[in-house]
Amino acid sequence: MGERSHIGWTDDTWNPWQGCHKVSEECRYCYMYREKMRYGQDPSTIIRSRPQTFNLPLTRFKGPLVFVCSWSDFFIPDADAWRPEAWQIIRHSPHLTFQILTKRPHLIGNRLPHDWGAGFPNVWLGVSVGMSKYAHRLAELLQIPARLHFLSAEPLLERLQVNLSGIDWVIAGGESGAGNNYRPADRDHFRHLRDMCKDIGIPFYLKQLGGNIKINGVYGGRRLDLALHDDIPTFGRGEALTGLPEKLNAQNY
Numbered sequence: 001m002g003e004r005s006h007i008g009w010t011d012d013t014w015n016p017w018q019g020c021h022k023v024s025e026e027c028r029y030c031y032m033y034r035e036k037m038r039y040g041q042d043p044s045t046i047i048r049s050r051p052q053t054f055n056l057p058l059t060r061f062k063g064p065l066v067f068v069c070s071w072s073d074f075f076i077p078d079a080d081a082w083r084p085e086a087w088q089i090i091r092h093s094p095h096l097t098f099q100i101l102t103k104r105p106h107l108i109g110n111r112l113p114h115d116w117g118a119g120f121p122n123v124w125l126g127v128s129v130g131m132s133k134y135a136h137r138l139a140e141l142l143q144i145p146a147r148l149h150f151l152s153a154e155p156l157l158e159r160l161q162v163n164l165s166g167i168d169w170v171i172a173g174g175e176s177g178a179g180n181n182y183r184p185a186d187r188d189h190f191r192h193l194r195d196m197c198k199d200i201g202i203p204f205y206l207k208q209l210g211g212n213i214k215i216n217g218v219y220g221g222r223r224l225d226l227a228l229h230d231d232i233p234t235f236g237r238g239e240a241l242t243g244l245p246e247k248l249n250a251q252n253y
Ligand code: SF4
Pocket: 020, 021, 022, 023, 024, 026, 027, 030, 031, 032, 033, 070, 071, 072, 073, 103
């Protein structure tokens, strides 16, 4: 739970704590719930990870991108006692860029560090929205200053009616799961998001189309109308980058 990531839009995943409470319909087939239950653990109990995992950014991570809390939610109140230490690790890891994705943006404001200012230069803040009725998370996110704001539309469950103004990057993905434990994604919904991003000139990353069959190692494959969508933004809004790998420098937004 803290290693080189198989997720294409990041490099490492960091889980300083694990466990979560389901908050919305998108959570129905939560990957973390499925995996924890497979190992006989209670996914609704939030536990702090052992020090070796908690401290991974200071020891093993190469980054530069680090997805935070793939097995929890960084802003979940149950982790209030541990978060200051996590912020401290982030503060001391300027060589890493932390991608913090939440379904609880209304909780961010009271959980930022005192020196957040206009946002730590090495933190991207994002919200997960898979259905239009949760689009309010975008507006809540944009109230928080951050170096970069992003949307993860995964699992994408319908044609999203969202206002992307102020959003710097969009990730999309279909739901996946064994047997019938997933809700199929409609390609037109991906096309709609792709075209919206193109219209306003922001990067779009299509992670997977979803389902229960892997194509080239990814559920449902990654090609939409024969094309791959691999956009990952550079830092912030078009600032020069140094020392980042080719896949980042290849994009120049
Ligand atoms: S917020 Fe994320 S981690 Fe938490 S239950 Fe929902 S899908 Fe799972």
